[in-house]
Amino acid sequence: MLRRALPHPLLTLILTIVWMMLVNKVTLGHLFLGVVLGVVIPGLTAPYWPNRPKLGRPLKMAEYATIVLWDIIRANVTVARIVLFKPVVDIHSQWVALPLDLTSPEAITALAGTITMTPGTVSATLSSDGGALLIHCLHNDDPDAVCREIKHRYERRLKEIFE
Amino acid sequence: MYQSPGLLAEIVISLFLVIGGLFGLVGAIGLLKLKDTMQRLHAPTKATTLGVGGCLIGSMLYYLLIDGRVSFHELLIALFLFLTAPITANFIAKTWMTANLRKEDLPPSGRPHGWAIYDDPPGGDPRD
Amino acid sequence: MITYALIFAMACYGFGLLATLWKLVTGPQAADRIMALDTMVINFIALMVLYGVWQGTPIYFEASMLIAMVGFVSTVAFCRFVLRGNIIE
Numbered sequence: 200m201l202r203r204a205l206p207h208p209l210l211t212l213i214l215t216i217v218w219m220m221l222v223n224k225v226t227l228g229h230l231f232l233g234v235v236l237g238v239v240i241p242g243l244t245a246p247y248w249p250n251r252p253k254l255g256r257p258l259k260m261a262e263y264a265t266i267v268l269w270d271i272i273r274a275n276v277t278v279a280r281i282v283l284f285k286p287v288v289d290i291h292s293q294w295v296a297l298p299l300d301l302t303s304p305e306a307i308t309a310l311a312g313t314i315t316m317t318p319g320t321v322s323a324t325l326s327s328d329g330g331a332l333l334i335h336c337l338h339n340d341d342p343d344a345v346c347r348e349i350k351h352r353y354e355r356r357l358k359e360i361f362e
Numbered sequence: 363m364y365q366s367p368g369l370l371a372e373i374v375i376s377l378f379l380v381i382g383g384l385f386g387l388v389g390a391i392g393l394l395k396l397k398d399t400m401q402r403l404h405a406p407t408k409a410t411t412l413g414v415g416g417c418l419i420g421s422m423l424y425y426l427l428i429d430g431r432v433s434f435h436e437l438l439i440a441l442f443l444f445l446t447a448p449i450t451a452n453f454i455a456k457t458w459m460t461a462n463l464r465k466e467d468l469p470p471s472g473r474p475h476g477w478a479i480y481d482d483p484p485g486g487d488p489r490d
Numbered sequence: 491m492i493t494y495a496l497i498f499a500m501a502c503y504g505f506g507l508l509a510t511l512w513k514l515v516t517g518p519q520a521a522d523r524i525m526a527l528d529t530m531v532i533n534f535i536a537l538m539v540l541y542g543v544w545q546g547t548p549i550y551f552e553a554s555m556l557i558a559m560v561g562f563v564s565t566v567a568f569c570r571f572v573l574r575g576n577i578i579e
Contacts, residue, residue, distance in 0.1 A: 217438065219434075220434035220435070220437065220438050221434075221435075221438065223433060223434055223435060271408075271411070271412060271444075272412065274408055275385055275388075275408050275409060275411075275412040278388075278392070278404055278405065278408045278409060279385065279388040279409060282388055282391060282392040282395065282396070282405055282409070283388060283391065287395065287396065287397050290396070290401065292398060292400060292401050294468055294469050295469070296468075296469045296470065296471055296472055298472055298473075311448065311452065312445075312448035312449075315407060315447070315448035315451050315452065316407075316408070316411070316444070316447065316448060319404065321400070321403055321404060321407065321451055321452075321455060322448070322452060323400075323452070323455040323456065323459060324452075324455070324456060324459065324477050324478050324479050325477070325478050326471035326473045326475055326476065326477055326478060326481075327475045327476060327477065327478040327481045328473055328474065328475040330471075330473045330475075331471040331472055331473050333468065333469075333471070333477055335400050335403075335455065337401060337404040
């Protein structure tokens with residue numbers, strides 16, 4: 200019964216919080232409207248989200264978010280240095296294939312997004328069976344080092360969070 | 363326009379605004395300078411995200427320290443941009459790859475199946 | 491001091507807008523033009539937020555949020571159109 204009424208409790212919570220942030224003031228009326236939206240929208244869109252993604256370990260998630268934010272800042276400085284001070288002919292871009300240990304679609308999506316936001320790498324496509332990720336490196340001479348860093352830094356943590 | 367909020371607050375706000383502006387500038391320079399489309403993709407997705415992030419933090423601090431009210435809209439805008447930037451980058455990369463690269467230009471996937479933009483998934487609907 | 495920082499940042503993003511306009515006109519392929527448009531939207535959001543601080547009014551945040559959403563959807567729609575030939579299948 201509760202599962203029918205609230206197919207995605209986490210989504211309900213997030214929608215309510217986002218509504219409060221959009222309104223930008225806390226009153227009882229807006230809280231009520233936010234909760235109504237948070238219940239109605241997941242209920243109406245439930246057929247499109249058949250399974251509930253498993254999420255655990257909020258502490259690990261906070262740790263992961265902090266690491267990613269820090270890496271975004273580092274990535275910006277790295278890319279800015281390459282863009283500003285390296286002659287164009289010296290920039291060695293290359294494609295790297297990263298074999299994946301993750302299997303759940305949500306985890307792979309999170310990893311691809313993280314790779315795009317962090318130092319000098321953009322995730323381009325997935326192998327058609329979902330087992331490898333194609334990455335473009337802005338400036339890199341050692342593909343194995345990139346794979347090792349991504350596996351050690353992000354994939355291990357995502358595996359703990361999602362699986 | 364505004365009364366002086368104390369020197370330290372002004373310095374911090376100005377610092378965030380200048381950092382934001384600088385990274386926006388880096389994104390623009392990267393867009394003009396780099397020669398390959400995939401290389402150019404790196405500059406805007408990264409530099410402009412932090413650039414806009416810096417501006418938004420500066421603006422948030424401005425409203426917090428000078429007007430004395432908390433504004434969550436900047437946080438929402440920053441969150442939205444951080445969530446959508448990888449998706450647009452991925453789409454643009456795919457658009458460019460289907461038009462310009464052949465299967466042989468990419469490294470092997472190391473799996474029994476090739477990359478998804480050239481090969482159909484095993485046993486699935488070929489439209490996916 | 492905030493005024494000067496604002497002027498500096500706005501000048502940077504103004505230059506960014508010009509650069510994206512240049513890429514939009516010259517970019518050799520469709521993917522470059524889509525990228526230029528996407529970057530233009532992001533630059534414009536930053537410019538709008540800065541203008542809001544300049545004017546001391548929070549009214550521009552709602553506008554920039556809407557532009558962020560419409561810009562994202564339009565980029566994805568453009569890419570899908572180039573990739574598949576139609577937007578909604």
